[in-house]
Structure formats: C-alpha cells, structure tokens
Amino acid sequence: MRELVGQCQQCGNAVYCDDGFLNGMILENGALICSDCADEHNESNERKYR
Incomplete structure (x- = not known):
C-alpha cells in the first residue's frame, strides 16, 4: 500500500510510505x-x- 505522508521540506517532492x-x-x-x-x-x- 502506498500512502502520501507529506512534502519534502527541501525540494517540495511528495514523500510516501510504501508498505510501512x-x-x-x-x-x-x-x-x-x-x-x-x-x-x-x-x-x-x-x-x-x-
């Protein structure tokens, strides 16, 4: 399962949690x-x- 956690504070890219x-x-x-x-x-x- 892939879940959006937030945005990178340095570059702005999306940060995900993949399978925990x-x-x-x-x-x-x-x-x-x-x-x-x-x-x-x-x-x-x-x-x-x-």
Whole structure:
C-alpha cells in the first residue's frame, strides 16, 4: 500500500510510505525530507566528520 505522508521540506517532492516504510527521513527538528534529499543530508554530515 502506498500512502502520501507529506512534502519534502527541501525540494517540495511528495514523500510516501510504501508498505510501512518511509521513503524519506524525519530530521531532529521534525522536518520531513525525501530520500534524495536525505542522501544529500547524510553525505554532507559524513564530510563534516572526516
């Protein structure tokens, strides 16, 4: 089952929940971001700690 959860706070794309799995990420501040933006977010955090 595919269910619309909301919009990405960074790019505005729709974020869905597919069969109980969120296709995105919820940040510590409560913002919802899509999978593509979550990948970018994780990469930038990895660079920060290198």
